[in-house]
Amino acid sequence: MLIYLLLPLTILYCLFLSRIVIEKNNITFKSEVFIARNNMTLFLWSVLLLLLAVFKGVEVGTDYPMYYDFFVKKSYVGIVEPGVSFIYSLAIEYNSFLVFSLCVYILFIFFMFKGIQKNCPNYLISVLVFILTYTYLTSYNQLRQMIAVSILFCCVNYVVSNKYGDKLKYLVVILLAYLFHTSALVALIFLFIPTKKFNAKVVITLFLATIVMYFVPSLKNYIGKFIVGISGFYEQKYTGNLNYFFEVNKEKGLLQLIPVIVQMIILVTSLYFPHNKTNLKINYKLYNFSTNIVVINLCLYSLSGIEAIDRLQIYFSCFNIYFYSFLIHLLLNNEERFYSRLFLIFIIIFWIAYYFLRLTINISGIVPYSFFISK
Template sequence: MLIYLLLPLVTLYCLFLSRATIVKNNNMYNGEMFISRNRLTLFLWAAILLGLAAFKGVSVGTDYPMYYNFFLNKSYNDIEYGISFIYDVSIKYNNFLVFSFFIYFIFLFFIFQGIKKNCPNYLISILMFIFTYTYFTSYNQLRQMIAVSIIFCFANYLVSNKKLIKIKYLVAVLTALLFHNSAIFMFSLFFIPKKKFSIRIVVPLFLMTIVLYFIPEFKNQIGNIIVKLSGSYMEKYSTNLDSFFEVNKEKGLLQLIPVIIQMVIVSLSLRFPKNQIGLNINSQLYNFSTNLVVINLCLYSLAGIEAIDRLQIYFSCFNIYFYSILIHLLLNNKKQFYGQIFIIFIVTFWILYYVLRLITNISGVVPYSFFN
């Protein structure tokens, strides 16, 4: 587990050095504090994360052995075309490492392109990429995470005021469908408001989410509706529908507490800080990402329905945009003391939540091994 602890620690150390350098040189980039947009930073971290993912042992990640068996038995004909093509190439060279390398290269390429285009601070974004477990989810759900990364990368098209640019998002969804069928649900993002939700709406939604979280009957009713609507999933999981569409009894108060803390953070962000004119941020994407994070947290009312959990993966990746821009706003807020307190609260929470996930071994990533 040591390697997983070193990743965020090294990132935090790089952040400290970056901030110290800015302060020492009195370089605030025209008054905007703590911008770190060095392409070399992106390249180095992409290489590190690609190496860890591509060269990991086949037992690291709960679904990873399945993908290895597909390679050994050449039994991948029924999966999406994009994945099948990568399998064909790896079979041609008789090397599963080819498959692993291409899968994670594509995933990280789109994630880092999204960070490059839309995030004011690369290091903060990479840190949240690790802390929010988006990176480690790819150790388990390989196909879906490629689709997630494509949606993440091109989500900025949705907030554009130009209709022709929004059409590019349609192309992005169609591309994501080459890797996982669940991307079809991402057409729904067209209907998400681009204006940030009001706190008067968000707080009642969060309270309702907490109540519904403890009502299994409600979850099971939703599960039955999903069964009727999703023929492909019903066919795929026909031998274990209860597990996929009904409530997971293992999710209780311990799993809800981190959700409540995230609700507190999002609620506070709706009041403080205010968006500032002149900062190097995409305010529209920040507002849109805030809404998607709100929806993601509200979906916890259905926690345990595996079909909903899969949908949440798409929404949860927008935590990277939300927190990286929020922290940048806090760093540049006039009320620096309150901003720093808020940042400490956010980072402390995500550190503890990250460690908790490692201890409980979410996605089966512990222990880590090379090649084995």
């Protein structure tokens, strides 16, 4: 587990060093503080995370052995996912599973980091959030889906654009993501999410309803059956085990809800503080859009325990990267420095603690880390 602990700690150390340099150069704080958009830094971290993912052992992750087994038995038939089928065909042609792993993770890391490069004010902070929110480590299991997620994450600018042509481009992006995972069609909902933040009172009401619904399994099962009715491809894919995928199969209790409530508190606070500043290089439309998606993601926890919902949440949870990157940048440049730093420290401590907790209970079966050894 040591390697997982070193990743965020190393980034925090790098942030501390860059903070010293920035404060020396901006003593009066008249310019924008904590802009760290060094492409070499982004490249080095992308290479490091790519290598860790590609060369991890087959047993690292609950789903990863399945992908290796597909390769060994040459049994993957991607009729509706030709992108993955093509990658498998390359791996089989060169008789190396590392070819498959390299292709998959190059696509995932490239699109995630390209999105960060295009949209985030601070690369190191964004990479830190990328790791702490488990977006990176989720790719150790849901390989196909995370490629689709990264493509949509990278091209979100088309969604927040007012140009009709960009909306059409986004439809093409969804079709591209669909080549790697059929669930990418759920991203059509992004076209209907406003670029103006949801009203704070509405958000609070939704969050309270989410907490109540979290403890009503009968409602979850009803919604699960509804999903079966409208998701033909999922019904066919899991026809042998519909109850597992669409009904409440892993009830979660109060302990699992507490981190969700903390995230709700952070988001509601962000609706009131800090205020937007016009002189900052922030895409506020994307910030507002990401805030709304994170609201929806937190509300989806009311259906927590339904495997289908948990999988679809991944398309929403990755927007934590944009949301927290923008929020932290606003806090670093806010005039009310005491309250800003207090809020910032609370956010960082929470996500570090939550990250360590998930590692401790070994979410997704990624602990211990080991290197790939060809069998």
